[in-house]
Amino acid sequence: MPASYAYLGPEGTFTEAALRTLPEAATRELIPYVSVQSALDAVRVGEAEAAFVPIENSVEGGITTTLDELVAGAPLMIYREVLLSITFALLVRPGTKLSDIKTVSAHPAAQPQVRNWLKNNLPDAHWESAASNADAARLVQEGQYDAAFAGEFAAALYGLEALETGIHDAENAQTRFVLVGRPARPAAPSGADKTSVVLWQRDDHPGGLRDLLGEFATRGINLMLLQSRPTGAGIGNYCFCIDAEGHISDRRVAEALMGLKRICLEVRFLGSYPRADLKPGEVQPPRAGTSDVEFVSAADWVARCQDGRF
Numbered sequence: 001m002p003a004s005y006a007y008l009g010p011e012g013t014f015t016e017a018a019l020r021t022l023p024e025a026a027t028r029e030l031i032p033y034v035s036v037q038s039a040l041d042a043v044r045v046g047e048a049e050a051a052f053v054p055i056e057n058s059v060e061g062g063i064t065t066t067l068d069e070l071v072a073g074a075p076l077m078i079y080r081e082v083l084l085s086i087t088f089a090l091l092v093r094p095g096t097k098l099s100d101i102k103t104v105s106a107h108p109a110a111q112p113q114v115r116n117w118l119k120n121n122l123p124d125a126h127w128e129s130a131a132s133n134a135d136a137a138r139l140v141q142e143g144q145y146d147a148a149f150a151g152e153f154a155a156a157l158y159g160l161e162a163l164e165t166g167i168h169d170a171e172n173a174q175t176r177f178v179l180v181g182r183p184a185r186p187a188a189p190s191g192a193d194k195t196s197v198v199l200w201q202r203d204d205h206p207g208g209l210r211d212l213l214g215e216f217a218t219r220g221i222n223l224m225l226l227q228s229r230p231t232g233a234g235i236g237n238y239c240f241c242i243d244a245e246g247h248i249s250d251r252r253v254a255e256a257l258m259g260l261k262r263i264c265l266e267v268r269f270l271g272s273y274p275r276a277d278l279k280p281g282e283v284q285p286p287r288a289g290t291s292d293v294e295f296v297s298a299a300d301w302v303a304r305c306q307d308g309r310f
């Protein structure tokens with residue numbers, strides 16, 4: 001049996017479409033799961049080699065189920081990411097007219113992406129959240145809801161037709177998906193990488209978040225995501241999910257992580273992996289004074305000073 005990748009199903013999700021853009025997916029069995037949690041648990045218990053799940057969209061930000069699993073569940077690591085441009089189709093049972101639609105369904109992350117369209121076209125329709133957009137399509141097929149927002153490609157899978165296509169409140173809306181596996185050595189740097197971590201502050205003090213961010217700033221590291229999530233310990237208690245440019249094998253990134261490890265209560269490393277938005281060669285060179293060569297020669301100089309050989 002080939003190694004398998006779990007993904008947020010059922011068949012016909014945007015998640016599946018994004019997964020199929022990864023060359024390695026062609027050599028794996030792709031198995032749909034009913035939720036992000038169940039796909040990630042399949043990896044944790046060794047049922048699947050990796051899981052592919054949505055993590056962020058450009059309209060609403062983080063997909064909180066995924067972030068919370070990575071923050072608080074048994075440790076997992078990100079190995080790949082994919083960016084997919086998203087527009088929705090309104091899928092209905094054949095013969096349904098716009099005026100027949102009383103209930104619409106989709107994944108909660110779809111709602112902010114179609115809110116204006118709904119207000120202008122179906123202002124009285126009742127929203128029902130589904131486990132995924134394809135699951136909403138399946139529920140329309142079963143007669144539970146009148147219409148689903150999903151990929152146009154899901155229509156044929158569920159015997160539905162697209163009453164409208166190209167629905168998107170925001171131009172260029174993109175969703176980011178990640179391939180998550182059990183912790184192991186990250187792939188070697190590709191030349192265009194990012195590093196994901198979760199940070200828990202040691203104590204609450206003025207400038208606490210600035211101190212965390214300062215570890216990146218002083219080493220010339222640009223951040224690509226900063227999302228706070230409640231720790232569950234009461235109002236005002238948050239941890240911080242951060243994506244930073246670079247790979248843990250870059251000296252500046254390793255030194256920033258060491259700095260954070262010293263000052264944080266806890267740091268969870270979520271992986272260093274190729275970024276999907278830029279190719280190697282398109283990435284800005286390190287800022288002056290932050291290249292590997294400069295870190296190594298500075299460390300050599302300190303060693304020589306300690307030896308009295310400067």
Ligand SMILES: O=C(O)C(=O)Cc1ccccc1
Pocket residue numbers: 008012013014015016054057086107109110131132133134175
């Ligand atoms: O993959 C899907 O179809 C999902 O249900 C998750 C999702 C939700 C909204 C936009 C993109 C992906």
